[in-house]
Amino acid sequence: MEKDIKEEKLSGNNEPKLPWPKLIPAAAVIAALVFSGIKAQGSDENAQTVQKTESNIMSASELEKYLSYEETGTDSAKSKKSTAKTASKKSTKKTAAKKSSGTRTVSESAGNNAGAAGQGSTQTPVANVPVNGYKDGTYEGSGTGFGGTIRVRVTVSGGRITAIDILDASGETPSYFAAAQGVISKMIEGNTPNVDAVSGATYSSNGIIQAVQNALSQAAADGSSGQVPPAPAAISTPTPTQTPAKKPKPTTKQDPDSSPKYLDGTYEASAKGYSGDVKVTVVIKNGVIQSVEQENTDTPEFFEKAWEVLKEQIEGTDSVEGIDTVSGATYSSRGILEAVKKALEKAINPEYGKEVTPTPTKKPMPEPTSTPKPTSTPMPTQIPTKKPVPTTEPDPDSPPKYLDGTYEASAKGFSGDVKVTVVIENGIIQSVEQENTDTPEFFEKAWEVLKEQIEGADSVENIDTVSGATYSSSGILEAVKKALEKAINPEYGKEVTPTPTKKPEPKPTATPKPTTIPVPTATPEPTATPVPTATPEPTEEPDNPDVTPDPEEPDVTPEPTQEPEPTPAGMYRDGIYEGSAFGYGGKTRLTITISGGQITEISQTNNDTPNFFEPAWATIYAQIMANQSADGIDTVNGATYSSQGIIGAAQKALSQAKN
Structure with a gap:
């Protein structure tokens, strides 16, 4: 180095020449440190870091320029080559810094060709705003975001923007798009589509702004443009995003004979927000x-916004199909609605939609046309759906179908087992009790109806299932049927020679005492006559005073004639007679006493239902005694079957007493 300095001094050049090749490693270290700093920063800080990085790299360039020097000959060529390599490394580092920044930057060429690449522009669009505001209505428009087309629906009411809903943004990255939707509240608040893009989500927010401007281009009131005056002073808060209309509660009343769509209860489900x-x-x-x-x-910021709106719309409905997502919280809204939909699917009633045959109701019997006899105070009307008890009295000479006793059996209901205990007396189901593990809301509905129909009957073959509780009804009826099969008399149906029963002999009526025979009148003493004449013999007083006695007949005192047997006074033979028949809930047996050919007394024993039998007995007894017959007797309204049992028993007894 000392030699180089000496040469420079010798050459007469006062500007020192720095050793450029030896300083290149130092520049490389500086660039590497800058690159590491960029990579360590977050997304919002990255943009600032990039700017700082570019500044740092520019400083390195200046340093490089400052360190560069020209050399003559071969040294000059080496210097140029080294400078070119350094510049290439610098460019590469700048590109790497931008890629690692975490921001969604694109190259200049990509920005200039955004339409072809599917990306929007970093330049926020500006549109003209009508002076007189916008026409009321709903408008749709589209713009280009980072990942493709964004479609929106804009609602204008009272000349102002009241709602902006995202219809489609499937190409956008959710995290960036959520931030970009911040421009929506700004546009509504300012009643203008000309707002600033969201920093860090420029492409997506510009796409939303462009789509809103596109939609509002159809809504100009008069075609003129200008800036809308600020909102009135009365509006102190931003106009809230319009929430979807409240889903109406179901107003159609469900058919009572059909099964409900959902089972009552609590259900849970999950979905992705x-x-x-x-x-x-x-x-x-x-x-x-x-x-x-x-x-x-x-x-939280998205979920709470969606939940506040959707909770109110969901409660009180029976479906979420018509409920829209909340603008600005689409994904959270979808998660809530999907979870509720899954919960409703768990609650669907398996009986829903199945056709159920309605239980036929018993038609009321026509009232007789004859003038009714006076009746006592009317009693409760008989239940129309009660299964009538067989009115045909079994042959007393044949074995009974069922043996009296207590029998148990089980069957499958809707969701569990049904166990019944059946008590049989006189061949009739006296009572039926149950234990079950079935679904309560179905079983109890079925049991309340069927128990009353089964008791007092001798079969369940003609009893219908209860609408809306078909499986539970089938379980109850099947269990009772199995119990009855256990009670069948093995002798039932076998031909048996009937043992003649001695009919009760009527008690003889007291023979009336014979009337007193008239004593013959005394023969008058002959009177003395002056002329002796023959004294006529006294004649017997004739039985018939109109017949002249024969004087030649000897004087014989007639013997008293034999008393004739008395004839019956009425249409019946005197005696005691019995008859029986089935009423509403059991058998009725009557004992009728005939005296002097008249019905003098009727007594009864029964195992019929008291609240139907008693009013029937009080009325029919009075009619039979008054008419001296069981024919033509009217049944008592509200106790028809019990009335028929009493009348039938009386007719059988009196048929034995007729002359």
């Missing part, structure tokens, strides 16, 4: 969403 999971707990009551709660690991 913007940056985490959304878990909802949905409570359903009477087929409608009663309440919805949530737990989430989503981005």
Whole structure:
């Protein structure tokens, strides 16, 4: 180095020449340190770092320029070659710094050809604003974001922008696009599409701004342009983003004979939100969403915005199909709606949509046209859906179908087992009790109806299932059927020679005492006559005073004639007669006493349902005694089956007593 300095002095050049090749490593170290600093910074700081880096690299260039010197001959050529290499390294480092910055930068050529590359522009677009505001309506437009086309829908009401909804931004990176949507509130607040882009999300925010401007180009009130005056002083807060219309609650009343769409209960489900999971707990009551709660690991600023709007719309509905996502929180909205939809799918009733045959109701019997007899105070109307008990009395000479006793059996219901305990007495189901592990809301509905129909019957073959609880009904009926099969009498159906039963002999009526035979009148003593004449013999007083007695007949005192047997006074033979028939809930047996050909007394025993039998008995007893017959007797309204049992038993007893 000393030699070089000496040569420079000798040459007469007072400007010192620095050793450029020896300083190149120092410049390389400086550039490497700058590059490392850029890589370590975050996305928002990266842009600033890039600018600083470019400045640092420029300083290195200046240093390089300062260190450069010209040499003559071969040394000069080496210097130029070395300078070119250094410049190349500098350019490479600048490019690397930009790539590692984390910001979405593009090359100048890419920026100039944004349309071809699918990327928007870093230059924020500006549009003319009508002086008289915008025409009310809904308009759609599109712009170019970072990843492609962005489509929006703009709502104008009262000449002002009231809502901006994103229709499509599928090409945008979610994290950047979420930040870019900050321009929406600015445009609504200022009632203008001319706002600044969001730093760090320039392409996406410019795409939204461009799409809104495109939509509003259709909404000019008079075609003139200018700046809209500021919002009135009364509007102190920004106009909120218009929320989707509240989904109306179901107004169609469900067919009571069809199964509900959803089972009441609490259901949980999860879905993916913007940056985490959304878990909802949905409570359903009477087929409608009663309440919805949530737990989430989503981005709070987006999730809370979506939840505040959607919770109110979801509660009270039976579907989320017509509910829109919240503008500015699309991904979080989708997560909430998808989770609720999954919960509703878990609540669907497997019986929903199945065709159910409605249970036929018993038609009321026509009232007789004859003048009704006076009746006592009317009793409760008989239940129309009650299965009628068989009215045909079993043959007393044949074995009963069922043996009296207690029998148990089980069957499968809707979601569990049904176990019944059946008590049989006199061949009739006296009572039925149950234990079950079935779904309560279905089983209880079925049991309430079927228990009443089964008790008092001798079969379940003609009992229909309860609408809306088909499987539970089938389980109950099947279990009772199995119990009845266990109770079948093995002798039932075999032909048996009937043993004649001695009919009760009627008690003889007291023979009336014979009337007193008239005593013959005393023969008058003959009176003395002056002329002796033959004294006529006294004649017996004839039975018939109109017949002249024969004087030649001997005087014989007639013997009293035999008393004729008395004839019956009425249409019946005296005696005690019995008859029985089935009423509403069991058998009725009557004992009728006939005396003097008249019905003098009727007594009864029964295992019928008291609240139907008693009003029927009070009325029909009075009619039979008054009419002296069981024919033509009217049934009691509200106790038809019990009335028929009493009348049938009376007719059977009186048929034995008829002359």
